Amino acid sequence: MILSTLDWILIISFFVISLLVGVLVYFKSSKNVDSFFLSNRNMPWWLLGVSMVATTFAADTPGLVAGIVRTDGVYGNWIWWAFLLTGMLTVFFYAKLWRKSNITTDLEFYEIRYSGKSAAFLRGFRAIYLGVFFNIIIMATVCLAAIKIGHVMFGFSELQTLVIASIVTVVYSLLGGLKGVLITDFIQFIIAMVGSIWASIYIINLPEIGGLDKLLSNENVIAKTPIFPDFSNLEVLIPLIIIPIAVQWWSVWYPGAEPGGGGYIAQRMLAAKDEKNAIAATLFFNIAHYALRPWPWIMIGLASLVIYPNLSDLATAFPELDQSFIKDDLSYPAMLSFLPSGLLGIVVTSLIAAFMSTISTHLNWGSSYVVNDFYARFVDKNASEKKKVLVGRISTLVMMFLACLLSLVLEEARDAFNLLLQIGAGTGLLFILRWFWYRINPFSEITAMIVSFLVAIFFFVNSKLDQPWFELASHWQLVIGVVVTTLSWIVVSFLTQPSSQEKLSAFEKLVFGNESKFKNINYKVLAFITATIGVYALLFGTGYFIYQEITKAIIAILVAIIAFSVIVIYWKKIV
16 A cells, blocks of 8 residues: 555654643653543543543454454444443443542552452452453554554554554653543544544445445345344344343453443543543443444445455455454455545544554553552552652553564454453453442452453363364353353352451442432433433434435434433433
């Protein structure tokens, strides 16, 4: 692919702006841990919400969605659309609680909720397990997407792509802390949305595709367009709809869709001005993430079936790319090779922005665990604020280096997605109930973490054997993981002692105040249901409009308007 001078100007300008943001907020972000990791807890809902959306739009996300469309069709996206219920649960039941806790990271939760040395151990272990191990896996999948994009668009080798992509991201993350990340996320989100929408419109109207009508009537595309699968086909319905909606959303921990909130979502809520801003930010994130963003990627995935109907066609088009990288997620960057000068620069910039927004957030979030929940808690309790910020910056560099190394081993974004789902299987219900059920204790969490990990590794090793011990579909592996892990931690909860009454009382007073745990529960349940319906209706309405099924589109949009009107009417009761 040949980039014009205009394309390079757009790309380099974005790099300069990102670095400039980091430099401008450097001194404010370097004062202490609170400023570096939480931007002094004074951020507005709209900036936090956009940052959440920008972070979940990683460089691998368009490729993941396009790959799902090519493999399973549009309805294959239910594997992640189901997580909307998880998100709405967090919005209306947990966002307020997180902000009221006033902690620095979500791992600090363990020592305000649980008592004893086991709580301290859990906090320190999870800091490394999530902040380093899990975090590196996630960043590696994003780096893998960058490798594929870098080869297709620039002709770069794996090493060239990783070095160039990492340096700018690491530099402004080191300089600006969370505030720098939030500001650049806002810029990146605008560029990313403009680029993806414009690119999808241009690609659909390519002569090779012939416009929307011809695309939707193409024999390779017709079977892939339905939003819902054939409800009589259980082989498709069970893994793509029934299990995600009935089991996955409440039982599986996945980054960005943690039941009850966690990770960088919790970090954004903790950085909000107040509880209302935390709730509004998380609500905006879920609307934008599920309803506003997916369709440009879906349409490009459908268009790729016209030009590259098979993986062999992708292999022929990119003979210099290692064959291990020739997967369906390569279709997205491959389609972008048809874009003209100027637009190509915007889209390439948008993908670079997507990479940088996700990596910078995970670096800042991961290093917050390393500093606050491991180093300052167990290594040097008397460390100065400047020293803690320095440790945060060092850990940022180390994690970026390790993520780059791991990305050279991975082959497809969906492999990592499925592995992360399996590792988190069965832990979700615990995260939902631990705010309310007194019997959950550190041993419950340790059990859930160990059992889910061992089950995931068992299935992963079996799948990689030349002669597997058994054949079992991934969705049934997920269900088994959920059942085994959930039963394990529930049994342990009853066999072990809960935290002391003093600790439980102090926790409840902190997050619930003098109010009942279940105050306005009926309004919150109503909001959860109506908001979920509203976002799905907006998602489907957009799709039906694109498919030119106008009656269905109008009905869906009206349902969305009614649903969001209910939220507005009862907002004061909800928050």
